[in-house]
Amino acid sequence: MYQFLFNITGNEIIAGLITACIPLVFILIFVLFAVWFERKVSAHMQDRLGPMRVGWHGVLQTVADFVKMLQKEDIIATEADRKLFSIAPVLVFAGSFAAYAAIPFSSKLLGSEVEVGIFYVIAISSLVVAGILMAGWSSNNKYSLLGAMRSAAQIVSYEIPTALVVLSMVMLTGTLSLDKMSQMQTAHFWDWNIFGGPTFGFAKFLLIPFMFVGFLIVYISTLAEVNRTPFDIPEAESELVAGYFTEYVGMKWAMFMLSEYANMFSVSAIITILFFGGYQSPVGYLGNTLGAPALIPFEQGIWFIAKGIFFVFVQMWLRWTLPRLRVDQLMTVCWKYLIPYAFINLIIIGIITLL
């Protein structure tokens, strides 16, 4: 994409900016959709209707909310640390937006073609912790600080099982590049990593149960990393008002929400790439049957976004199913269950790939 734009415009900066704007536009549209979708899903799971007034079944509700948010006064508490307080939401959003740089939406829309894609994503998404701590600390508020501390403890803990599973996937595929990982899981669903990868043989069937275990672990731990229920203790509204963004209003608050939903999609995208074939179609391409290869990247984009939204839906589904964990339970799940399983899984996958 960047190369294509560079050839057209002949200017690095313009090409770079346009390439960077594509995920940004995608995030904004996705958030507008996802907030509405979440409210609808939660409502229907509780036998309610949810937003129904603004537009068809309330589709424009988020737009109306956004306009309201824009009009709000930007309040900063007098005791708050003004500089950190204003930087924090930007930093949090920057962290979750930066992860999109390495996510391949289709074989042509790659963003940055870094070789260490997955490593970069894991590293850069830790920036969110810094932003959250900053927000909690600068708010000068007990609840905010507690929320931020909890969030830091949680994200740092859950990064370990995530990294272990990612490591086992890296061992299996032999690459850190997200694009190469997607390419390897060619255009049939039985070639996806969750079904043991593209190479047919004894190892493939041996791998399937461990792939499922790995998928479960990484799904649970990324759920915790994006602070979603049942792991939403940093923003537990019944205990901490709103956690680390208690003091925020208007657009700064919206930035936190934006980054939360952007994170939801980016972890879903990572899971899709690791286990579910990335942008590859499960059943083959329309472009191939019609003899129009120009169609394929668009199809891939649609498949990728559809897979991502499916996992976002599962996150919402879990959110409206499970109650919140206690802090000690949260740590138990991570250190006593996920990490040992991830370790054993890593070792077994390592041995199988060596075979």
Added chain:
Amino acid sequence: MLKEYFKNTWDGIWTVLIGMKVTFRHLFIPAVTIQYPDVKVPLPERVRNRLYVNMDDCIGCDQCSRACPVECIEIETVKSIPGEDLGITSNGKKKALWVTKFNIDIAKCCYCQLCVFPCPTECIYMTDVYEFSEYERENLIYKFATLTEADVKEKKLNYEKFAAEKEAQKAAAAKAKPETPVQTAT
């Protein structure tokens, strides 16, 4: 020990799946929400809501006002003079009073329905209207009297004239046969 560990893991996953099954089923159960301003719940038969007075039937007897526990009904009447025809009510009672004022302060009303029962002509009753909020409290004082202000003045004047005439007649009569002991001492 290890057995318990695996059992915990399995229970954790399995119970989450059961919960997810329940919520997924609820996703397709029709919502119980009633879209209120568009769809309204049918009211029970004997609901008590806003009061209404059918002034054609009101004889100005003031019984509803006296029954009211919060004194939200205000009635003023003027007697009619002979020769004025006020018409009859729907159940055949002859009207004898001009009702010059019939105000119900619906903000005070407690919807007890006590005013409805004493009414001899059944002209005050509860309707099924329940959406009548206002921005000004004054707008909640409902004026049911049908007479215009000029009418009211005229009726009052008529009656005063009539009363004065009667008084004059009485006085004349009293002059005609004076010193009649009204009360006899016992």
